[in-house]
Amino acid sequence: MRSIRRLWNALGQFGRRCLLVLLAFAILSASCVCQLTSLQLINDKSLASAAEKTRTATATVQGNRGKIEDTNGTVLAQSVERYNVIGDPLLAQSFKPVNCTANNKTACHSINGKPVGTTGAAAVARLLASVIDVDAKTLGAELSGNSHYVVLKKNVSPAVKRKIDKLNIGGYVITKLSSIREYSNGTLLGALLGGVDGTGKGVSGIELLEDKTLTGTNGYKTYQSGGGGEMIPGTLIDSKDAVNGSDVKLTIDSDVDWYVKKALTDGVNQYHAAWGIAVVQDVQTGAIIALEDSDQIKAGSTEAMQNASRAVAETFEPGSVGKVFAMAGMLQLGLHQMTDKFSVPSTITVDGQTYKDSHEHATTNWTLAGILQQSSNVGMIMAADQYTSEERYEFLKKFGIGQASGLNLPAESNGSLSSASAWDGRTRNTVLFGQGYSTNALQITNAIATIANKGVKNQQYIVKSVTDAEGRTTTPKRGEASRVVDESVASQMLNAMESVGEYYQAQAGISGYRIAAKTGTAQVAGANGSLTSIVADWVGVLPADNPRFVVTVILKDPDGTYGGLTAGPIFKTIGEFLMQKYQVPTSTPRTDAIPVTW
Structure with missing residues (x-):
């Protein structure tokens, strides 16, 4: 200890300072060596792990939404990168x-x-x-x-x-x-296709109906990233593949739908109607080939996401088209044959209630087929004297009136059909000619298709098939067909409806083809709530001798009022296109017409 003190004193002030600096450097060096040893030998794994975590990034791999296609594979809606x-x-x-x-x-x-x-x-x-x-x-x-x-x-x-x-x-x-x-098609099928929100979720129309099917499943990639966020090659840690949503193919033929839209829009303009609706259905399968209205709504727009397709949501009284369903019930119950004879005045009073035909006429001798051809309200009431309220209700229900179509389209309205016990004395009779209940375009189309399909009501459908990301195609399950009336009854009704078609040959005839049809004109509530508006409709089967299609056309407040004079010509335009597009063979001459007068 004394020797160290003597050495310290001998160094002098400058020497002592140098020695202190050397000692400080020695301590610092030793500390660095210890820290380096700790980093490399003791904590290397944990520090490397921490560094790796700061560079680790996880990126979402998006599963694309599936396409919506028409029956021929034409893309109607798709997600693009x-x-x-x-x-x-x-x-x-x-x-x-x-x-x-x-x-x-x-x-x-x-x-x-x-x-x-x-x-x-x-x-x-x-x-x-x-x-x-x-x-x-x-x-x-x-x-x-x-x-x-x-x-x-x-x-x-x-x-x-x-x-x-x-x-x-x-x-x-x-x-x-x-x-x-x-x-891809602007206002074609606009509100029917609907749209998706900012997250890609379907919120209306087919996009909503098939949202679960169309929606893909996202995947991910976990990797080491560089300073700019880019993936460092060879550093993929974990991943899960995205799965794209399935593609949905509709029964809609976009070529037919385009033509229907044009014919309907032109007709609405020609007859200054408030709006129009048109449906084309395959008789034998129930497939919806076209479903349009005159609204000019673009698919995917805010308007499309906020408004339902009028062709799906609009309800109305069908007017005289309803005579088909009531008359078919009478035949099925054996109350009448189409050849039964009636002398029909232009007005009739039953239980204090007076009913009249659309125009005045002298008492006329019509068969039941003639009552349908001339669309006589009075004749229907006369023919239904043994037709109970419960039976009237049951046959309307069997034909699908006031019932869900089974299409499950968003915002689809069922219309209204109250039970027979709720009818008053007047409603009991007005239901014979399409008043006192409401329906939509899909319902009356399928009801007439039931007559054209030999009395069997098919389940309507609009989704043809679904193809998943692996290319597997499946057909959605559909409801069972049901018989509503016997084949002989359906045949008689179709025969009588063909006489209606012949009656309107000048307005709605299609050269080379026989058509069976029924017109309707019903007063409905206007903007002020009173019966100031008109719904004019036409439902036609073609060809009548070998039914392929049912075409329904509905107009609100057209100039010309009556369905045969307004909706009928639009049907003709659509029908001519259908016969040409599908190369349907021309009809054989009619030889079995049921007499309409006696």
């Missing part, structure tokens, strides 16, 4: 571009071969503006904020995304996978 452009304002403000040189032509920044000319957010903005349709001033303002996240542009195409990638501004600006729903 798009990207949202996202900036980091705080990071962008520190950006310093690297000028391109002969030795560095890739990891550098230029605009049309020239230097960027500035730094920070302005430089990022100039580079980005060169490839997206947003000016540099707007982008610069967005990138001058105090956050780490701002959406600079939504839904850019993959081609634009690739251009952004080549700008070498990863981290300052990134692109995030998104998608948009595209509809």
Whole structure:
């Protein structure tokens, strides 16, 4: 100890200071060696794990929404790949571009071969503006904020995304996978197809009906990322494949639907109607081939997401079309034959209630077939003297009136058919000619198709098949067909309806083809609530001798009033197209017409 003290004194002040500095360095060196030993030998694994975690990123791999197609595979709705452009304002403000040189032509920044000319957010903005349709001033303002996240542009195409990638501004600006729903035919099937919300979820129309089927399942990728957020090659840690949604094929033929839409729109304009609806159904299967209204709503629009298809949601009294269902019930119960004879005045009073035909006429000798041809309300009441209220109700119900169609389309209305016990003395008789209950276009189409299909009511359907991401195609289960009336009854009704078609040959006849039809005209409530409006309709079967299609046309408040004079000509236009498109053989001459007079 004394020797150390003597040495310390001998060193002098300068020496002592040097010794202290040497000791300090020695202690510091020893500390660094210890820390390095700890990092490399003791804590290396935990520190490496922590570093790895800071670089680990998980990206969602989006499962695309399935397509909606028509019966021929024409795409009606599909999701397309798009990207949202996202900036980091705080990071962008520190950006310093690297000028391109002969030795560095890739990891550098230029605009049309020239230097960027500035730094920070302005430089990022100039580079980005060169490839997206947003000016540099707007982008610069967005990138001058105090956050780490701002959406600079939504839904850019993959081609634009690739251009952004080549700008070498990863981290300052990134692109995030998104998608948009595209509809190929504007207002065609607009509200019926409906639309999706901002998350891609179906909110109306077919998009809502088949949302579960169409929706894909997202996957993910977990990887090590570089400074710009990009995946470091060979660092994939975990992943799960996305599964795209299934494609839905409809029974709709878009070519037919387009023509129906045009014919209907032209007819609404010609007759100055408030609106129009048209349906084309395959008689033998129940498939809906066209379903249109005159509303000009684009699929996928806000309007399409807020409004149901009028062809599905609108209800109305069918008027004299309802005579078909009432008369079929009389025949089925054996109360009458089509050849039964009646002397029919133009008015009749029953239980204190007076009913009249659409026009005055002398007492006329008509068969039951003639009553249908002339659409006589009075004749229907006379023929129904043994037809009970309960029987009238049951046959309307069997034909599907006031009942769910089974299509399950969003916002579809069932109409209304109150029970026979709720009818008053007048309603009991008005139901014989299509008043006192309401229906929709789908219901009366299928009811007439039941007559055309030999008395068997098919389950209507609009979804033809579903094909999943693996290419497996399935056919959705449909409800069973049911017999409503005997084949002989259906045959007699179709025969009488053909006489109606002949009566309107000048307005609705189709050259070379026999048609069976029924017209209707019903007073309905107008805007003021009183019976000031008219619904005019026509339902036709063609060809009558070998039924293929039922076509329904409905107009609200047309000039010309009567269904045969307004909706009938539109039916003719549609029918001619159908016969031509499907190359339906022309009809054989009619030889078995039931007499309409006696």
